[in-house]
Amino acid sequence: MAALLEVKNLGISFGGLRAVDDFQVSINKGQLYGLIGPNGAGKTTVFNLLTGVYKPSEGVITLDSHNITGLKTVEINKAGIARTFQNIRLFKELSVIDNVKAGLHNHFKYSTLEGILRMPSYFKTEKAMNERAMELLKVFELDMEADYLAANLPYGKQRKLEIARALATEPKLLLLDEPAAGMNPNETKELMDTIRFVRDNFDMTILLIEHDMKLVSGICEELTVLNFGRILAQGPTGKVLNDPQVITAYLGE
Amino acid sequence: MKKLKINKNLKDNLITYGIIIIAYVIMQIMIKTGHVSSLMQGLLVPLCVYIILAVSLNLTVGILGELSLGHAGFMCVGAFTGAFFSKCMQDIITIDILRFVIAILIGAISAGIIGLLIGMPVLRLKGDYLAIVTLAFGEIIKNIINVLYIGKDSRGLHFSMKDSLSLGLDAEGTVIINGAQGITGTPKNSTFTIGVILIIITLFIVLNLIHSRDGRAIMSIRDNLIAAESIGINITKYKLMAFSISASLAGIAGVLYSHNLSSLMATPKNFGYNMSIMILVFVVLGGIGNIRGSIISAVILTLLPEVLRGLSNYRMLIYSIVLIVMMLFNWSPKLINLREKYSLKRLFKKPKEVQ
Numbered sequence: 069m070a071a072l073l074e075v076k077n078l079g080i081s082f083g084g085l086r087a088v089d090d091f092q093v094s095i096n097k098g099q100l101y102g103l104i105g106p107n108g109a110g111k112t113t114v115f116n117l118l119t120g121v122y123k124p125s126e127g128v129i130t131l132d133s134h135n136i137t138g139l140k141t142v143e144i145n146k147a148g149i150a151r152t153f154q155n156i157r158l159f160k161e162l163s164v165i166d167n168v169k170a171g172l173h174n175h176f177k178y179s180t181l182e183g184i185l186r187m188p189s190y191f192k193t194e195k196a197m198n199e200r201a202m203e204l205l206k207v208f209e210l211d212m213e214a215d216y217l218a219a220n221l222p223y224g225k226q227r228k229l230e231i232a233r234a235l236a237t238e239p240k241l242l243l244l245d246e247p248a249a250g251m252n253p254n255e256t257k258e259l260m261d262t263i264r265f266v267r268d269n270f271d272m273t274i275l276l277i278e279h280d281m282k283l284v285s286g287i288c289e290e291l292t293v294l295n296f297g298r299i300l301a302q303g304p305t306g307k308v309l310n311d312p313q314v315i316t317a318y319l320g321e
Numbered sequence: 322m323k324k325l326k327i328n329k330n331l332k333d334n335l336i337t338y339g340i341i342i343i344a345y346v347i348m349q350i351m352i353k354t355g356h357v358s359s360l361m362q363g364l365l366v367p368l369c370v371y372i373i374l375a376v377s378l379n380l381t382v383g384i385l386g387e388l389s390l391g392h393a394g395f396m397c398v399g400a401f402t403g404a405f406f407s408k409c410m411q412d413i414i415t416i417d418i419l420r421f422v423i424a425i426l427i428g429a430i431s432a433g434i435i436g437l438l439i440g441m442p443v444l445r446l447k448g449d450y451l452a453i454v455t456l457a458f459g460e461i462i463k464n465i466i467n468v469l470y471i472g473k474d475s476r477g478l479h480f481s482m483k484d485s486l487s488l489g490l491d492a493e494g495t496v497i498i499n500g501a502q503g504i505t506g507t508p509k510n511s512t513f514t515i516g517v518i519l520i521i522i523t524l525f526i527v528l529n530l531i532h533s534r535d536g537r538a539i540m541s542i543r544d545n546l547i548a549a550e551s552i553g554i555n556i557t558k559y560k561l562m563a564f565s566i567s568a569s570l571a572g573i574a575g576v577l578y579s580h581n582l583s584s585l586m587a588t589p590k591n592f593g594y595n596m597s598i599m600i601l602v603f604v605v606l607g608g609i610g611n612i613r614g615s616i617i618s619a620v621i622l623t624l625l626p627e628v629l630r631g632l633s634n635y636r637m638l639i640y641s642i643v644l645i646v647m648m649l650f651n652w653s654p655k656l657i658n659l660r661e662k663y664s665l666k667r668l669f670k671k672p673k674e675v676q
Contacts, residue, residue, distance in 0.1 A: 119551060145553035153551075159544035161610075162537070170541040173534065174553045180562065183533030184526055190533065197534075237552050 070133055072097045072273050073241055078117060078127030087113045088297045091127070095241070095290075100267055101275045102288030102305065106318050109294040111277045112154055115243050118275075119151050120144040132240055146174060148240035152230040152247065154277075160219035164210055167218050167229055168201040171236025176200070204232045207269070208262065224255045228262065235270060242266070244276040248283050256280055260287050281319070285309060293318060334528045337613045338521060344620075345517045360627065362513075366581040368623050369516025370574045373523045375603035375615040377570030380527055382601070383610030384536065385563040386543030387444070388452040391459030392571050393596035395432045397587055399572025400579035401466055401498065403428035404507040407580065408497050409473060411508060421510040425519070425576045432572025435462070436565040444560045459597055466587045471498040503586035504579070511581040519577055520616075523570050527612060530566065539563045606647045618647065 071094040078091040088110045095101045103111050116122045118129060120141040129137045136147050150171075159167050176197045178189045205211040208228040213221060218229060227247055234242055247263070248256045260283055266272050278284050284291065284305070291308040293300040295318065301311045308314060348365070351357050374396060381389045403424040414420040439458050446454055470481040474494025481487045485496045498504055530536045538559045541549040550556055579585045589595065603622060607614030625643060629636045650656055 121547070141550040142553050142555055145551060151551055153548065157545045157548035157551075159541045159548065161544050162540055166537055166540075169534075170537050170549070170554065171552045173538055176534070178534060180530070180533075180535050183535055184529045186529060193534070233548075233552060 074130040076128045078124050080125045086297055093292055097273050099273055100287050100289050102284045102291045103277045105294035110297040115245055150234035150237045150239035151243035152234055154245040156226050158218040164216050164218055165201050165214040167233050168204050168236045169197050171233040172197050208232045242272050242274045246277050248280045330532050365513040366511045366516050369520055370578045371619045371623050372520050372616050373574035374600045375619040376523050376527055377567045378600045379604045379615045380567040382604050385539055389455040390452045390597045391455035392600050393592045394459030394462035395568040395571035396575035397462050397592035398435045399428035399432040399575025402431040403576030404504045404579040404585050407508055417510050428572040428576035429569040433565045433569030436568025440561045440564040463587045463592045467501045469498055470500050472496045505584040511577050
């Protein structure tokens with residue numbers, strides 16, 4: 069079976085700086101894949117390349133045997149990649165449920181005119197959207213806060229809401245950029261359960277960037293370690309984390 | 322819980338419509354009983370114009386989150402196309418209301434199209450840069466209309482950018498748009514009632530748009546452009562949609578404005594920079610993104626100079642003090658706390674609920 073995400077020879081330069089060089093990865097459907105490395109190694113740049121924020125200087129990205137290299141962010145999302153951000157990017161002035169409903173944008177449609185004139189399809193679609201959004205919020209235990217402004221949620225819940233919003237776009241591949249950043253050990257543990265739950269129940273493939281080694285070793289099946297934009301090691305989690313090169317470059321003796 | 326939220330929006334909207342209708346009824350009763358001076362009666366249509374402008378600009382500034390300083394330009398487009406149509410069709414369509422409705426539609430559509438055309442290049446910019454460019458486009462529209470000559474005779478319409486003579490009209494031809502002299506003799510079809518109906522239509526469009534799928538997309542772009550893109554929202558499409566709907570509503574206001582005047586000229590006073598800023602002042606003071614606030618501040622700030630006319634020289638001084646007080650009242654954190662503490666809602670609530 070072909071891999072869900074197949075990246076070959078991906079690279080990008082910013083001026084003279086080679087941010088990512090010869091990056092390749094192959095992620096199978098249903099896999100939980102980790103991307104780790106020291107600060108400035110190019111992890112988030114890889115995410116930005118995968119989601120079309122940056123155009124790769126070279127390389128090919130294939131999702132589900134479609135070539136998505138160089139497409140725009142919006143098209144890549146429609147093709148099936150959704151992401152969260154390292155520095156949370158919620159729609160702060162919208163309610164929690166509206167954040168998720170914004171994520172449902174491309175899956176529940178009615179025309180502008182139907183919306184303004186409040187035709188029956190408006191009520192029907194909005195009702196279906198509400199139901200779907202509440203389902204997603206329940207998964208992340210956010211259903212009680214559905215009417216809160218997103219900005220008023222506590223930090224941990226904001227992270228969860230971002231994942232819920234990304235899932236609302238019905239992606240094939242979910243990219244999580246440091247989902248555990250700023251969380252205490254209890255919250256991190258809870259997050260690990262949530263990530264596993266999402267993988268199992270939504271039939272999701274997940275690629276995540278993380279610094280929390282407990283989380284990485286706890287849930288990731290395979291890892292890629294980046295250092296100075298290049299792949300340092302790649303393979304099953306246990307093997308990679310014991311690689312002496314990885315230990316010197318990132319984990320420390 | 323889900324039901325509750327929809328009802329809350331609906332309730333909020335109904336209050337806004339209610340305020341307008343009640344104010345209209347009170348005003349009508351006062352006019353009938355002769356409590357309103359003729360000066361005040363003359364202000365009613367401009368008041369409607371300003372409210373529509375404030376609400377429509379709030380769509381760009383508050384909902385889309387982009388600062389536009391060219392709103393008077395779109396109003397200008399609506400005013401001139403609407404007036405042009407009415408003047409041309411004065412003898413052909415004799416039913417006033419029908420002609421006026423078509424004029425409104427034409428004004429709205431042409432302002433919307435101009436909004437779309439200007440929006441396409443301009444909305445690539447952000448913040449101050451966008452404000453400056455929209456300001457420039459507003460002035461450009463005004464100045465183009467100032468040198469535009471259109472005449473009508475038996476052979477059809479004639480255009481010129483030079484002077485009325487170069488139109489080469491027949492003996493019985495008439496000049497409709499006469500450059501800087503503008504359009505004279507537009508039928509005076511605007512009434513307070515039509516103005517209020519147009520306000521309600523504007524509110525209906527704006528409020529329903531905000532609480533729909535498209536409105537959510539527009540607001541998500543305002544709150545976080547990168548995130549909106551990442552969940553598959555077409556940024557360009559929704560920016561243009563908000564901008565052109567806002568422009569076409571300003572066009573409606575323009576038609577209403579032009580059909581209230583016997584001679585319509587594009588001067589810096591009515592379609593220039595000052596006008597755009599004044600509309601922005603309504604929006605900012607009423608609360609950015611707060612539609613009802615825009616209406617209230619438009620009413621207060623339009624009526625204030627007239628009410629204070631008796632104070633002659635101190636008029637503008639008091640006007641500016643009121644501006645500052647309103648600004649503080651709306652935005653100062655201390656006053657917001659105070660307002661919440663002594664709000665009517667809280668006073669009317671049962672003591673148990675307060676705690």
